[in-house]
Amino acid sequence: MKITLYPGCASEGTAISYTQSALEVAKKLGLEVKEIEDWNCCGSTVTSSVIGQFAADVLAARNLALAEKMGEQDVVATCSSCYAVLGNVNKKFADDKFKANANDALSKDNLSYSGKLKVRMLLDVMYSDVGLETIKSKVVKPLTGLKVAGYVGCQTVRALREFDNCENPTFLDGIISALGAEPVQFSHKLKCCTGAMALSSPEITISTVYPIIKSAHEAGADVIVTPCPLCQMNLDAYQVKVNKNFNTQYKMPVLFFTQLMALAYGLDRKAAGLDYCIVSPNEALKNWM
Amino acid sequence: MSEVAAKDNSVRKYDPEFTKRVYQMENGKWVKMCMQCGICPTTCALKEKMDLSPRRIIQLIRAGAKDEVLKANTMWLCTSCYTCACRCPRGVPMMDVMHDLRHLAVENGIKHNSQAMAEVYAKDVFKRGRIWEGGLTLNYGLKIGLGNFVKMALDMQDVGKGMMLHRRLPLLPPKGVKNPGKLREVLNRAAEIAKEGGH
Numbered sequence A: 001m002k003i004t005l006y007p008g009c010a011s012e013g014t015a016i017s018y019t020q021s022a023l024e025v026a027k028k029l030g031l032e033v034k035e036i037e038d039w040n041c042c043g044s045t046v047t048s049s050v051i052g053q054f055a056a057d058v059l060a061a062r063n064l065a066l067a068e069k070m071g072e073q074d075v076v077a078t079c080s081s082c083y084a085v086l087g088n089v090n091k092k093f094a095d096d097k098f099k100a101n102a103n104d105a106l107s108k109d110n111l112s113y114s115g116k117l118k119v120r121m122l123l124d125v126m127y128s129d130v131g132l133e134t135i136k137s138k139v140v141k142p143l144t145g146l147k148v149a150g151y152v153g154c155q156t157v158r159a160l161r162e163f164d165n166c167e168n169p170t171f172l173d174g175i176i177s178a179l180g181a182e183p184v185q186f187s188h189k190l191k192c193c194t195g196a197m198a199l200s201s202p203e204i205t206i207s208t209v210y211p212i213i214k215s216a217h218e219a220g221a222d223v224i225v226t227p228c229p230l231c232q233m234n235l236d237a238y239q240v241k242v243n244k245n246f247n248t249q250y251k252m253p254v255l256f257f258t259q260l261m262a263l264a265y266g267l268d269r270k271a272a273g274l275d276y277c278i279v280s281p282n283e284a285l286k287n288w289m
Numbered sequence B: 001m002s003e004v005a006a007k008d009n010s011v012r013k014y015d016p017e018f019t020k021r022v023y024q025m026e027n028g029k030w031v032k033m034c035m036q037c038g039i040c041p042t043t044c045a046l047k048e049k050m051d052l053s054p055r056r057i058i059q060l061i062r063a064g065a066k067d068e069v070l071k072a073n074t075m076w077l078c079t080s081c082y083t084c085a086c087r088c089p090r091g092v093p094m095m096d097v098m099h100d101l102r103h104l105a106v107e108n109g110i111k112h113n114s115q116a117m118a119e120v121y122a123k124d125v126f127k128r129g130r131i132w133e134g135g136l137t138l139n140y141g142l143k144i145g146l147g148n149f150v151k152m153a154l155d156m157q158d159v160g161k162g163m164m165l166h167r168r169l170p171l172l173p174p175k176g177v178k179n180p181g182k183l184r185e186v187l188n189r190a191a192e193i194a195k196e197g198g199h
């Protein structure tokens, strides 16, 4: 299967381990991945408050126009925020007036977009297209005995509601099981981590992240996995603050689900990007590293 | 900065121009769609911390209560989590309405740290087409003022240290788009179109 990858800005910084492990895992699964050439920032959900909704939409649409030049395969995002933005803008192209206006602006860069592509989230492609059987068939080190909290977060299943169930999602847990691990059920599976607010209102992020880690811990999880860069960063990097503020001693590693796949596929810790984890995963994952 | 609670209701000024202005914004049509069922506040991730609930904000926009709306912290605390949007029987994308309101608040001289962050972010997009996460923190610091930045840096040093030690904050900007000038032309044209009411 061919996919066009939209890496997003986090792929070069905070979520470098996500893209790296995703590409390694894709190789094992025989996915043919090509990055959108000359892609730009999707604008995230915040740019519209500065430049207005329409300009922000056009900014995101430029990526779709570039993707269309590369063929008709699906555009796949790894980041939930990118997925939300690109997917919602893609839908707007069904409206003729919007499409004409957006293409008017895009023509300044000699670009245009028909609205025909599909925007997908990597988690969905893994589950729906690759399939659990294939995911399972590549496992060489089953993660038997590992308890995993599949933290889905908010935007992944809610922004477009085009895959999984937005109130009771099962895709992530399905993948965790296919790798031989045990998905645990915890109350905060879908709670927002406050996303980009972590920098402007850290105290809110710390008090929001605390019950998420707490509920995963109480459910007996050894690690948390997530499909979203912001979730990963907030839970991982802010855990030290949670421990200070709430007098706890959590040492809960937070990984991208592709890192867990890489591990089960027998890839080394470098390919799995484990050294980018702030809370050390060494103890929890020692049987598989 | 903006945590000014809009709780003093003793004199409430109604301004029908304000309602019109919000309706004209890109997501204004959704404000008309709301049926005030009250589902959004029951699902909102941060309603405990908000001055006004998302439902109340819509009600007050329609009532033309400009000051109350624009001074509330609500739109700054909306995380774009889509939880309410997912459950709203009218399909109102509340987070998009909130972003329009941020825009409007800034137009009226009201700002919040969240907007400072968004502005630094947008500036990077204009300049290079992509953001540089390492530089974002620094530029945000400059924007909120050195004193505030030093306070933030001291308070958050464990978080920053973790990020640096694990090479999660690139020290140099990654490459941007090939021709950021063209991208700016696209965005400027889009802004023009939006101004003419074409969106």
Ligand code: SF4
Residues within 6 Å of the ligand: B033, B034, B035, B036, B037, B038, B039, B040, B041, B054, B055, B058, B084, B087, B088, B089, B090, B091, B092, B094
């Ligand atoms: S859930 Fe939707 S219709 Fe109900 S009050 Fe909120 S925005 Fe209005």
Ligand code: SF4
Residues within 6 Å of the ligand: B040, B043, B044, B045, B046, B047, B054, B077, B078, B079, B080, B081, B082, B083, B084, B085, B094, B095, B098
């Ligand atoms: S999108 Fe905003 S208003 Fe809606 S539930 Fe999330 S934080 Fe609350």
